Amino acid sequence: MSMVAVAVGVGTAANMYAANKSASAAKEAGRNATAESARQYNQTREDMMPWLEAGGWALDRQQQLLQGDYSRFFESPDYKAALQLGTEALDAGATAQGNLWGGGADADRIKFGQQLASQNLGNYWNRLAGLSQTGQSTANQLGGFGQTYANNVAQNQWGVASARASAYGQMADSFNSGINDFMGYYGYKKGYGA
Template sequence: MSWGMVAGAAVSLIGGSMANRAEQRGQDAQREASEASIEEQRRQYDLTRQDQMPFLEAGYDSLGRQQAFLDGDRSGFENDAGYLFNREEMERGLNRRAAAGGSYRNNGTDVDMARMLSGFANSHSDSYWNRLAGRAGQGQTTASGLGALGMGMANSIGNIYGNTAAAQASSYQRQGDIWGQTAAGVGGAFNYWAQNRNASGGGWGGGGGGGWKYPSGGSGPYKG
């Protein structure tokens, strides 16, 4: 085989190897970019969830207080800051009026106090419930938002994985084409050399006409 043929085959092999390596590097870069994108999406979701957690926890707490109130536990209501403040103000005002009228701490004042506290408790319980409902609703809204955000992230990551898999499959196909073209180039160079050698009377294994011949008809080498 001439040095030109050897060089051509070597160039074909080297070119194929370099093209295949470049394809592999491109595949690696795409995979790294996909993983970086997925990691960033997860990081952003975790940050958002952390920021929204106080609202979610407040909603859970309020929902639990509502259930306890319905079950007859009035401790949350009776210790509510708004209820205690307004009750103290009401008692203080009633005592001042009773003292000014000379009836402080008598039975009539106690009856009036009990009647006012009963009505005040009934009216304030509605306010207490509504405030809990507002906080619980806020938590529910937060939970729904986080759920939608998580679903969107899951869909996005799924698309990234799907696109990456499709790109890898395409890359494998291109690598196969590269090596196939390389093999065809090397095989063509060898075939060209063999045909030229046969045409010039050269043999395959012994020198002169006593070696193996490679006919142009394609029937295979034969002993000359």
């Protein structure tokens, strides 16, 4: 075999090798980009979980209230503190008047408790609503981040597929070019081309 045929064969093989290396590099870059997108999404999700969990907790408390369960409200620290301070103030006033255990003092305590519960229930609900809305907003943001992540993965996969297809095309072109060059040289050598 002549040196020209060897050169054509080596050139064809080198082109095919380079195209394959290019496709492998694109595939690795696509994997790395996908891994980084996954890492960032997972970190963002982890960072946002406290808000999502707080929103779920608050929504659960709101649902309990709507079902008629006020136990969590009556156990809330702000309600308990306001009830205690208000009752102590009423007791102090009734004691000063010498009527701590009289009917009027009891009526005052009942009226105070009802008004306090009515007033604080709205505040309690609003605080829960704020937290549950924060959770909902966080869930919406995570959904958006998830969609972005999915789009990035799809884009990376399309990029890898495109690079792979391009490399296959380059390999085919190199092979065909090598065959044409060899055949041209072979034909020239036999006197067909002259």
